[in-house]
Amino acid sequence: MFNNLKQKLSGLKDSFGTVLDKQAEEASEVEVVKESDISPDVVEEKKGISTSIGDKAKALLMRREFIIDEKSLEEPLWDLEVALLESDVAMPVAEEVVASVKEELVGSSFKIGENKGKIVEQALKNALIRVLSVEELDFDDFVKSADKPVTMAFIGVNGTGKTTSIAKVTRRLLNNGHSVVIAAADTFRAGAIDQIQHHADKLGVKLIKHQEGSDPAAVVYDAVEYAKARHLDVVLADTAGRMHTNINLMDQLKKICRVAPPDLVIFVDEAIAGNDAVERAALFNDAVPVNGNILTKADADSKGGAAISVAHATGKPILFLGVGQEYDDMVKFDPQWLVDRLFE
Numbered sequence: 001m002f003n004n005l006k007q008k009l010s011g012l013k014d015s016f017g018t019v020l021d022k023q024a025e026e027a028s029e030v031e032v033v034k035e036s037d038i039s040p041d042v043v044e045e046k047k048g049i050s051t052s053i054g055d056k057a058k059a060l061l062m063r064r065e066f067i068i069d070e071k072s073l074e075e076p077l078w079d080l081e082v083a084l085l086e087s088d089v090a091m092p093v094a095e096e097v098v099a100s101v102k103e104e105l106v107g108s109s110f111k112i113g114e115n116k117g118k119i120v121e122q123a124l125k126n127a128l129i130r131v132l133s134v135e136e137l138d139f140d141d142f143v144k145s146a147d148k149p150v151t152m153a154f155i156g157v158n159g160t161g162k163t164t165s166i167a168k169v170t171r172r173l174l175n176n177g178h179s180v181v182i183a184a185a186d187t188f189r190a191g192a193i194d195q196i197q198h199h200a201d202k203l204g205v206k207l208i209k210h211q212e213g214s215d216p217a218a219v220v221y222d223a224v225e226y227a228k229a230r231h232l233d234v235v236l237a238d239t240a241g242r243m244h245t246n247i248n249l250m251d252q253l254k255k256i257c258r259v260a261p262p263d264l265v266i267f268v269d270e271a272i273a274g275n276d277a278v279e280r281a282a283l284f285n286d287a288v289p290v291n292g293n294i295l296t297k298a299d300a301d302s303k304g305g306a307a308i309s310v311a312h313a314t315g316k317p318i319l320f321l322g323v324g325q326e327y328d329d330m331v332k333f334d335p336q337w338l339v340d341r342l343f344e
Contacts, residue, residue, distance in 0.1 A: 008083040009124060009342055016076045016105075016120035070106045077102055080124075088274030090309040093131055100127035125339050132318075132335035134311045137292050139319045139332070143178060143234060146263055149227035151235040153185075153220070153262040154294075155253060155284060158241030161296035161322060162268040163192070166236050167199035168320070169294075171327040174203065178233040183223035184209035185216035185256060188240035188249065196238050203327070216240065216252060217259040224260050237262065250287050257288055264291045266319065269310070271295040277306045282313040290314055296322035299329075307338060 077098050084094035104123045143150055152169075156162050166182065173180050182200050184207055186192035193209050200207040208223035220237045227235050239256060240249060257265070267290040269277040281293060293310050298321035311318050318333040331337075 008087060012076065012080050012083055012120075012124070014117065015079060016073070016117075019072050019076055022072075068105050068108050070102070073102065073105060084308075088278075088306055088309070090275055090278045090313065093309045093312045096131055096312075097124075097127045100130055121343060125343060128308065128339050128342070129335050131308060131312055132338065134315050134317055137317050137319065139292070140176060142264070143173065143176070148231070148233050149181075149224060149235050150233065150264070151220070151224055151237065151260060151262045152264040152266055153237045153239055153253075153256060154266050154268055155239050155288060155290070156241060156268040157243055157280060158189070160241070160269045160273070162241060163196055163199065163238055164325075165268050165294050165296060165320075165322060165330070166196070166238050167203060168322065168327050168330040170199070170203050170205060170236060172330065173234055174205070179231075180234045180236060181206045181208060181223055181227050181232050183207075183220045183235060183237040185219045185237045186240040187212055187214050187216050187219065188252075192238070192240070217256045220256050220260040253288055266290065266292050266294055267314065268294045268296065269306075271298040271306045271321065272300055274306050275309070278309040278313045281310045285314040285316070290316050292316050292319040294318070294320045294322065294330075295333075299323040307333075 080101065081094050081098045084097060085091065089097070101123045104126060105120070154162050154166050163186075170180050170182065180203075182196060182205060184193045184196050186196070187210060190212065193212060197207050197209070206226070208219060208226055210219050210222075216239060220235070223235045223237065226232070237256070237260075239253060243249075256262075265288055267281055267284050269280055271277070273280075277295070281290070284290060293314060293316060295307055295310065295318060298307065307318065307321070320330045321333050323329050323331055
């Protein structure tokens with residue numbers, strides 16, 4: 001998983017480290033500048049403290065430290081941006097990561113003999129965590145504390161694993177002691193009702209369905225009423241896959257959200273879709289604001305860019321990653337988990 005990005009980050013860590021080692025080596029060879037050689041009016045402003053360059057140079061050399069300058073990082077920072085873009089990280093996200101690394105490193109002082117690889121790795125980790133740390137939503141805590149029934153609408157394009165993700169979420173909810181009913185609100189695609197019925201039967205939960213071609217908003221409404229009457233905890237609505245350009249289906253989706261307002265709207269797409277998933281997530285979020293995202297096929301994603309970019313594009317968290325075909329093959333997403341995987 002994410003092997004492409006892992007390899008690139010590893011190489012970049014070494015590249016940054018080489019540059020910093022060179023700067024440290026040059027700094028260690030510099031003679032202390034005599035104060036008499038420095039014009040009195042030449043000073044350095046650093047965090048509101050004014051010191052002469054001569055004093056600064058002597059202090060740094062006595063402590064065997066050096067300050068990272070911006071020019072020395074120009075090439076590795078460019079390489080970082082290219083590596084992120086080649087790993088399907090969206091341009092605005094790549095630029096934000098680069099800016100964050102630059103801000104953390106440039107102007108900082110480090111010991112000449114310090115491990116530069118660790119310095120760079122921590123800066124990269126911090127930058128990725130900042131990008132991934134959007135609005136927090138703990139799925140399990142939300143379901144536990146919310147008024148019942150909790151209604152969730154799953155949205156996205158065709159063929160991205162939306163129905164399978166609903167089945168996986170159902171298994172997770174059942175394992176956590178919650179009762180579930182599924183709404184077969186994909187009345188548009190032939191065979192969609194039979195597909196979700198298959199999962200409902202295997203998982204032992206009730207499916208509320210109407211005939212193919214019927215109003216999907218009515219299906220969700222009936223499922224919510226069914227859950228209320230029987231004091232069930234969660235309603236999961238399987239909506240029709242659609243492209244954002246399909247005006248009729250997008251209007252249909254908006255109607256579902258008006259007739260039976262969901263507590264959570266969850267966008268589902270494939271991690272391997274890369275920048276396409278990022279673009280679709282942003283467009284769906286504009287039409288029907290999402291509360292969270294699920295990325296499927298993360299186990300087949302060698303690049304990792306979508307996992308970094310989708311949360312940033314929607315401003316909403318990634319809730320789960322699909323990592324296989326079985327009902328239990330879904331992991332709860334955590335930014336620190338992803339970053340640790342990239343640097344393990």
